[in-house]
Amino acid sequence: MADKSFEKCILCIGAGYVGGPTMAMIAAKCPRYEVIVVDINARRIEAWQSDNLPIYEPGLLEVVKQARGRNLFFSTEINEGIRKADIIFVSVNTPTKTFGEGAGRAADLQYWEKTARSIVAAADRDKIIVEKSTLPVRTARALERILSANDKGIHFEVLSNPEFLAEGTAIKDLEKPDRVLIGSQETESGLRARNELVDIYANWVPRDRIITSNVWSSELSKLAANAFLAQRISSINSISALCERTSADVTEVSNAIGMDTRIGKRFLNASVGFGGSCFKKDILNLVYICENYGLHEVARYWESIVRINEYQEERFVRTMTRVMFNTVADKRIALFGFAFKKDTGDTRESPAIYVTRMLLAERARVVITDPEALENARRDLAEEKGDVLYEQDPYSAAAGAHAIAVLTEWDLYRTLDYKRIYDSMEKPAFIFDGRNILDHQKLHELGFSVFPIGRPALKHF
Numbered sequence: 009m010a011d012k013s014f015e016k017c018i019l020c021i022g023a024g025y026v027g028g029p030t031m032a033m034i035a036a037k038c039p040r041y042e043v044i045v046v047d048i049n050a051r052r053i054e055a056w057q058s059d060n061l062p063i064y065e066p067g068l069l070e071v072v073k074q075a076r077g078r079n080l081f082f083s084t085e086i087n088e089g090i091r092k093a094d095i096i097f098v099s100v101n102t103p104t105k106t107f108g109e110g111a112g113r114a115a116d117l118q119y120w121e122k123t124a125r126s127i128v129a130a131a132d133r134d135k136i137i138v139e140k141s142t143l144p145v146r147t148a149r150a151l152e153r154i155l156s157a158n159d160k161g162i163h164f165e166v167l168s169n170p171e172f173l174a175e176g177t178a179i180k181d182l183e184k185p186d187r188v189l190i191g192s193q194e195t196e197s198g199l200r201a202r203n204e205l206v207d208i209y210a211n212w213v214p215r216d217r218i219i220t221s222n223v224w225s226s227e228l229s230k231l232a233a234n235a236f237l238a239q240r241i242s243s244i245n246s247i248s249a250l251c252e253r254t255s256a257d258v259t260e261v262s263n264a265i266g267m268d269t270r271i272g273k274r275f276l277n278a279s280v281g282f283g284g285s286c287f288k289k290d291i292l293n294l295v296y297i298c299e300n301y302g303l304h305e306v307a308r309y310w311e312s313i314v315r316i317n318e319y320q321e322e323r324f325v326r327t328m329t330r331v332m333f334n335t336v337a338d339k340r341i342a343l344f345g346f347a348f349k350k351d352t353g354d355t356r357e358s359p360a361i362y363v364t365r366m367l368l369a370e371r372a373r374v375v376i377t378d379p380e381a382l383e384n385a386r387r388d389l390a391e392e393k394g395d396v397l398y399e400q401d402p403y404s405a406a407a408g409a410h411a412i413a414v415l416t417e418w419d420l421y422r423t424l425d426y427k428r429i430y431d432s433m434e435k436p437a438f439i440f441d442g443r444n445i446l447d448h449q450k451l452h453e454l455g456f457s458v459f460p461i462g463r464p465a466l467k468h469f
Contacts, residue, residue: 014042014079019093021086021123023047023056025063025354026140026171027099032071033182035080037212044081046089056082064353064380067179090130095204098123099140104289113296124154131162136201139168165201167192168223170230175284176351188218191226234290235310240275241282242316248278248462249323258462259444278462280415280442281320283348283358288314321359325366327459328440332411336372342409344402345416346378346385353380360415361388368394377405379420403429411438417445430454436468
């Protein structure tokens with residue numbers, strides 16, 4: 009049972025980008041509940057217990073400090089946590105399969121299944137199990153079978169509670185979410201479990217923002233939401249290619265489109281491409297599910313969203329090579345940013361990974377700078393052959409470079425002294441703004457040849 013000084017014990021298995029921040033917010037908003045976060049990675053748990061958290065997220069440390077040691081605890085004692093908990097959130101990794109049937113598209117559920125079996129082995133009473141990881145539709149049914157196949161007489165009720173966090177704004181998203189979605193079986197015990205989870209979120213989320221549904225709708229809603237967001241990015245990126253050929257300005261086009269209230273302004277910024285742990289993975293998972301149900305035309309439609317994203321990354325590097333006199337071999341290229349977006353150190357599926365690999369294949373000398381993601385960049389590129397350097401200081405990264413490519417929209421890059429940077433570079437000096445965040449006219453006046461995304465280039469030749 010939960011510690012008698014607390015009303016309830018909530019456990020989260022998995023202390024990553026979703027589990028850690030979510031549990032920190034629940035603990036901060038619900039001091040009556042004991043919240044325990046467990047993970048097999050001892051170093052990660054140690055980091056959560058320090059002021060040097062294992063993930064970078066604005067405002068996260070303050071929320072953690074508010075509850076840590078009071079009702080928020082971090083541990084590697086997974087079995088003990090399972091026995092103690094009334095409600096167990098499962099937030100383990102569900103990467104795309106790299107082997108067997110569905111490789112490259114289907115979700116790899118081996119970690120989720122192992123966790124489910126661990127719960128069965130360690131539990132000694134009924135539990136509510138909450139899917140927090142992104143899972144394929146109807147996964148809950150398979151998990152219920154695993155959890156129910158026990159000879160202890162224990163009942164596990166499985167709920168779906170997908171996360172809709174955006175890295176870099178996760179704390180704001182948790183504190184004032186657009187919606188909280190909770191799916192359950194439409195049985196008496198399922199509805200009772202669902203109401204328990206609703207009551208937890210209702211401590212700070214208005215009831216009208218807590219949506220309830222059946223489990224299958226909840227699971228599919230997560231995949232569909234990410235697919236729709238990625239679709240908007242790929243749509244504007246496809247238009248950016250046309251803008252460059254016709255001298256249209258994608259910024260003006262996206263502004264005109266966004267003024268239509270039926271469409272809205274969000275996710276219409278052209279860029280070098282989308283990244284992150286969810287968009288590509290979830291779309292390919294959706295593709296795989298559609299194929300399994302014989303919906304091949306639907307599958308091809310969603311697959312095209314990923315293909316446009318890959319095309320945008322390829323096109324960016326082809327543009328660099330073409331305008332730099334058809335070769336980047338032995339040229340120093342400074343990449344400003346490696347994280348997939350600003351205000352996070354996460355580099356999963358970052359466009360910078362693919363840009364770097366393509367540049368190395370062209371035998372460029374690549375220098376990477378990023379305020380938060382250099383350690384992850386080193387891991388991502390550990391097996392790459394080629395000339396790669398890592399510099400914390402963007403001025404050092406740019407010194408002696410033939411070109412700068414802006415790949416992450418960090419605010420830092422808007423305020424640098426580009427006169428100083430220009431003077432330190434080889435000439436002619438190029439800037440390829442993969443996020444359209446810089447003052448292109450001012451850069452051109454300094455002497456740069458500037459190549460934005462979806463806008464006319466400003467050249468000196």
